[in-house]
Amino acid sequence: MSQAELNTGRVKVGDIREVGRQEFLDLLDQFPGTKVLVWDPALTGPMGLVAEFSVLKEHEVVKMFPLSPGPLPAISADNVVFITRPSLSCMDIIADNIKQEECRGGSGVKTDFHVLFVPRKSLLCEKRLVQAGVFGSLSCSSLPVYMFPLDTDLLSMELPTAYGDLVTGDLTSLHYAATALTRMQAVTGVIPRIYGKGTAAAQVFDLMVRMKRETCGQEPQVRSQIDTLVILDRGVDLISTLPTQLTYEGLIDEMFGIQCASVRLPEDKTVPLSSQEELYQELRGLNFNAVGPTLSRKAKNISAQFEERHEARTVREIKQFVDKLPGMQTAKLSLATHTTVAELVKEKIDSEEFLSMLELEQSILSGGADGGKYLEEVEDLACTMAPLSRLLRLICLQSVVNSGLKPKLYDQYRRLVLQTYGHSWLITLDQLAAAGLLVQSPGTRPSYSILRKRLGLIMDNVDEQNPADIAYVHSVYGPLSVKLVMQVESPGWRNIRDVLDLLPGPSFEDTQQVGGQGVARDRVGEKKVVLVFFVGGVTMAEVAALRFLSQQEESNVEYLVSTTSVITGNTFIESLSTKLEAPAF
Amino acid sequence: QTFIESYNSGRLETRLAGLVTAQEQFKRGREDFNLSIADETHRLLKYQAGLEEKLGKPFLNLSLHDTMTRLLEEKEIKLADKLKSEFKISERKYLWLKVRAFGSSKQWGELSNL
Numbered sequence: 001m002s003q004a005e006l007n008t009g010r011v012k013v014g015d016i017r018e019v020g021r022q023e024f025l026d027l028l029d030q031f032p033g034t035k036v037l038v039w040d041p042a043l044t045g046p047m048g049l050v051a052e053f054s055v056l057k058e059h060e061v062v063k064m065f066p067l068s069p070g071p072l073p074a075i076s077a078d079n080v081v082f083i084t085r086p087s088l089s090c091m092d093i094i095a096d097n098i099k100q101e102e103c104r105g106g107s108g109v110k111t112d113f114h115v116l117f118v119p120r121k122s123l124l125c126e127k128r129l130v131q132a133g134v135f136g137s138l139s140c141s142s143l144p145v146y147m148f149p150l151d152t153d154l155l156s157m158e159l160p161t162a163y164g165d166l167v168t169g170d171l172t173s174l175h176y177a178a179t180a181l182t183r184m185q186a187v188t189g190v191i192p193r194i195y196g197k198g199t200a201a202a203q204v205f206d207l208m209v210r211m212k213r214e215t216c217g218q219e220p221q222v223r224s225q226i227d228t229l230v231i232l233d234r235g236v237d238l239i240s241t242l243p244t245q246l247t248y249e250g251l252i253d254e255m256f257g258i259q260c261a262s263v264r265l266p267e268d269k270t271v272p273l274s275s276q277e278e279l280y281q282e283l284r285g286l287n288f289n290a291v292g293p294t295l296s297r298k299a300k301n302i303s304a305q306f307e308e309r310h311e312a313r314t315v316r317e318i319k320q321f322v323d324k325l326p327g328m329q330t331a332k333l334s335l336a337t338h339t340t341v342a343e344l345v346k347e348k349i350d351s352e353e354f355l356s357m358l359e360l361e362q363s364i365l366s367g368g369a370d371g372g373k374y375l376e377e378v379e380d381l382a383c384t385m386a387p388l389s390r391l392l393r394l395i396c397l398q399s400v401v402n403s404g405l406k407p408k409l410y411d412q413y414r415r416l417v418l419q420t421y422g423h424s425w426l427i428t429l430d431q432l433a434a435a436g437l438l439v440q441s442p443g444t445r446p447s448y449s450i451l452r453k454r455l456g457l458i459m460d461n462v463d464e465q466n467p468a469d470i471a472y473v474h475s476v477y478g479p480l481s482v483k484l485v486m487q488v489e490s491p492g493w494r495n496i497r498d499v500l501d502l503l504p505g506p507s508f509e510d511t512q513q514v515g516g517q518g519v520a521r522d523r524v525g526e527k528k529v530v531l532v533f534f535v536g537g538v539t540m541a542e543v544a545a546l547r548f549l550s551q552q553e554e555s556n557v558e559y560l561v562s563t564t565s566v567i568t569g570n571t572f573i574e575s576l577s578t579k580l581e582a583p584a585f
Numbered sequence: 586q587t588f589i590e591s592y593n594s595g596r597l598e599t600r601l602a603g604l605v606t607a608q609e610q611f612k613r614g615r616e617d618f619n620l621s622i623a624d625e626t627h628r629l630l631k632y633q634a635g636l637e638e639k640l641g642k643p644f645l646n647l648s649l650h651d652t653m654t655r656l657l658e659e660k661e662i663k664l665a666d667k668l669k670s671e672f673k674i675s676e677r678k679y680l681w682l683k684v685r686a687f688g689s690s691k692q693w694g695e696l697s698n699l
Contacts, residue, residue: 376677383650383681411618419672421625423647426619427589582646583595 001049001149001261005276009152010529011560016155016187020145021051027143028248031114031346033078037064038097040084043118046148046158047083047478050252069093071100073436082115083143086122102137105187113138119146119176139401146180147562149273154543155549155562158260163234163536164576166200167435173564174200177535178207180562181229189224189406191531192514192537195488198505204539205231205508212512224514226560227420227528230485234502238437239448240479242397242569243361244354245541247473248291249284253344254568265344271337279334280326284546287371287464288349291342298335353386357394364398365385365477366458374398375412382420389577391417392570396437403449404441413438416509429578436504454499455483470545484543485532489557527558537567588623595643597634624673625649632641632668649674650682657686662695 024047037056039047053064063075067090072080080101084090098113105345113134117125120142129135147155157180159165162173166345182206185191196205234241243253250275256263257544262272273282279298283291289331307327312318331486348354367373374394382391395413399405405413414429425457432576452458457478459471471478484503488498498508540560546559567575587610591603604627611620633644633652640659644652649672656665669679680699687696 024682116692247654379675380681383685385677414618418622418625418676419649422646422651423622423629424592426622580589580592582592582600584646 001151001274001276006149006152009560010459010558011153011188011531013152015279016147017149019049019187019302020147020380021055022256024051024145025055025059027116027141027464028056029356031079031112033060035059035061035079035081036075036077038067038080038082038088039064039096040082040090041066042085042158043083046117046156047145049148049260049430050145051148058464058537067093067097069096069450071096071104072484077111079112079306080116082113082508084115084117085119086120086125088125088218091125091128092132093128096132098134098137099132103104112143112246112520115140116143117141118143119179120144123298130506144174144179144183148260150566153275153560154546155560156565156566157562157564160565160567160571161575162185163435163572164431166235167431167576171203174203174535175207176203176562177533179545181533182208182211184562186220187222188226188442189220189222190514191224191226192227192512193226193228194231194332194510194512195493196231196233196267197484197500197503197507198231198535199237200505201231202233202506202508204533204535205510225529226531227487228530230488230530232481232484232532232534233505233573234534236505237437237479237481237484238400238435239365239397240477240481241537241539241567242393242400243365243474243477244358245473245539245568246287246289246475247284247541247544248286248288248342248345249544250473250541250568251288251349252341253566254570255330255345257568258540258566263339263341271341272285277334279331279338285473285547287462287467287475288342288345289464290466293465295335295339295342298331299339302332302335305433318533340513353381357383357390357494358387359396362476364394364401365541366460366476375409378413379416382416385420386422387570388417388425389570389573392432392438392573396432396573399438400436401446402441403444403446403448404439407440408452410438410440419472424582425577427575427580431578432573435576437576451502452501455480455487457483466547470548473541473545473548479539479542479545481534481538482542482549485530485559486547488530489528529560530557531560532563534563535559537565537572538563539567539569554576569583588619597630602629604656606632613652628671636664651680653679654689655688658690660690660692 003014006017047270065073067082067084082094084094094115101111115138117140121140123310126140127137128137132560148155151155157176159173159176163559165173169524174259189315194205196202232551245251249258252258256265258273264270273284283294286294305324309321312321356377360374376395378391381394395417395532417429418425429438457480458476458477459469459478462469462472462475464475469478470482475481487493493500493507522560543561546561549555550558586609587603591600591607594600594603604623607623608620611623624649624662626695628651629649630645630664640661642659644655647655649668653668653674656668669672674683681699684696687699
C-alpha cells in the first residue's frame, strides 16, 4: 500500500512508514555505487512493506538475495549490504559468506561489506563477528524500523517469538516495543492518556517514561492524532489466543497463514489482502457463515449492473455505462478471487475433525463443566492423529479456562501427547507450563466464571449474519482482551477494579502532558482514537472485534491496533514449542 | 537438560545412558512425572531396538502409538499386545489404533473381527 493509501485512516500510518523508509534509503545512499542486498528471510516480507524493489532500484540496488550459507552468488557490485535481525545464527552465515567471498579473491572489483541491523545493532552480534574474524572487513549500522504497517489500522513489529522470549526472560522485545511507541509519538503526537494491564505492559510503560526523561525538552511538536493508548500483556488473556477464529480473515490466517498482508494459497497463488480492496474490506471481519450470502448478493448486483447495458439507449446512457465498466471489471475479478478463497476455506471447515474440535472448544468455553469431561474426546482426536498444535490448543484452552487442570488429568493429557506424538515433546510441555498455558491447578477457584459473567464473554444465539456483539468472532465467545479494552471508555477501569484484580499483573493509568493544541479533531463530534498495543501478539479475530466496535454508529471510539506480531492459536503454540529431532541410528 | 542432550546422539548406548542420567536428575528434583517419562522413553527405545533386530525394519524414534500401529500393520498382533500391556494403553485407545492400522493396511478380516 502507498503512503497515501495508508494515510486514509484516522491516524496517518503512512507517515509512520515514511520515516522508516527515509532512514533506509538514507543509509543506502551513504554507500557510494551499486549495491547488492542480502536479506535475512525474516525481514524480506516486512521490509517489503516499507520500501518496494522499484524504489530500491532508484537507489542503485542492482540485485537482492536471501541470506544463506556458502558463497555469495557471483555478482559484481560496489557494495554488499546484509539486512538482518540481530540474531547470532544470521551472524554466522554472514561471516561464512564474507570469508568465502574473500577466499575467492573477488571479481576484480573492490567490494565493501555492510551490515544493517533491524531495528538496532547488538553488542552480542558484533562480538560474534569479531570472533569470526570478519568484523574488520565490514561496517555495522542500525536501521531503526520498528513497526511495519499491515493496513491503515494495523501495525506489527513482526516479532513472532516475542511472547516466548519474555517467558524465558529475554526482555529485548519490551525495549523494542517501548522504542516503537516512543518513535511513533514523534510522528503522531503525544498520547494524552495511557492505560495498561499486565507485567509486560507495565515494563513497556516504565521504559517509555525513562526514554521520555532522557529526551526531556524535545517533545514532538506535532498535533496529537491519538487520544488513548491501551497496553495489554498477552499473558493477561491467554484464553482468546486459543479458540478457532471464525471470521473470514481469521480463518484464512488459520488455514493458510497470512504473511505481511497477503496469503499464499495452494498451487502457489498469492492474494493480497488489504482494506484497499472494497470487497475484502467488507468481508474480512464477517463471521464465515455470513460470507457465502454476502458473496452471492454481490454476484447478483454485478450481473444486474452488466444487464443494464441492454437498457442503455441514448448515447449518453451508453457512455455512462462504459464509464462504469472498469470499476465493474475490478469488482468482478475481486468477487472471483474471494469466491475461490472462500471455497478453499469451506473445504477445510467442513471436515469432521474441524467440526468436532469446534464443538469441544465451544463447550469448554461455555460450560462450567468438570475438567475431566473431555478426556475421551481429546483421546479420540489424538488417536486419529490430529495435528499436535491443534490438540495442544484444546488442552491448553481447558487449562486456561479452569485456571489449571487437576493433577490427575494434567498427567493424563501430558502422557497422551507424549505417547502419541513422541516423548521428545516433553520439553515443549514444560515450555507451555512456563508460559502459563498448560498448568496444574493450584486449587483456587477459577476466575473465568466470574469474568464470564461480569464481562459477558459468552453469548448464546449469536446472529452471525447480523451480529450485535463481538462474540460473533468465535460464534459464542467474545475475546476477553477486547472486552477489557471496551471498559476503558465505559464504565472506566476504575469501576472494574475487581475484574482487573482477577487477572495477572498490575494495572495502571497515567496521563502525559500534551503541548499546544491538544488532540486534533478535524470535525466537531469526531470519534476518539484509541491505540491498543498487544505485547505478545494479537489474533485477527481480536482485530475484527475491535474493527466491529469502531464501526458501530453509537460508538464514540475508533481503534488502531499495534502488536509484536499477528498470531493464530497454532503459530502461538508453535512459537513456544521445541521439536527435538533425534538423529537416525 | 540431560533429557534434551540425550537426543543429540545417534548412538543407542549413549541415548540410553543419557536417559538414565536424566532419570537420576528428575529423581533428585522430585519431578515425578518427568521421571516416569524418562523411564518410559528408555524402555521404549530398548523395545524398538529389539524390534528392529527381530523384524529387520526401522522402529527407532517412532512414538509409542506409531510403534504399535506399525506392528499392527505388519500383522505382529502379539507384539503389539505386549506393548499395550507393558505401557498400560487403555482398551479404548488400543481399539482406535487397531481400527486405523487394520484400515490402512487393508486387513479387512481383522477389522471386521474387532
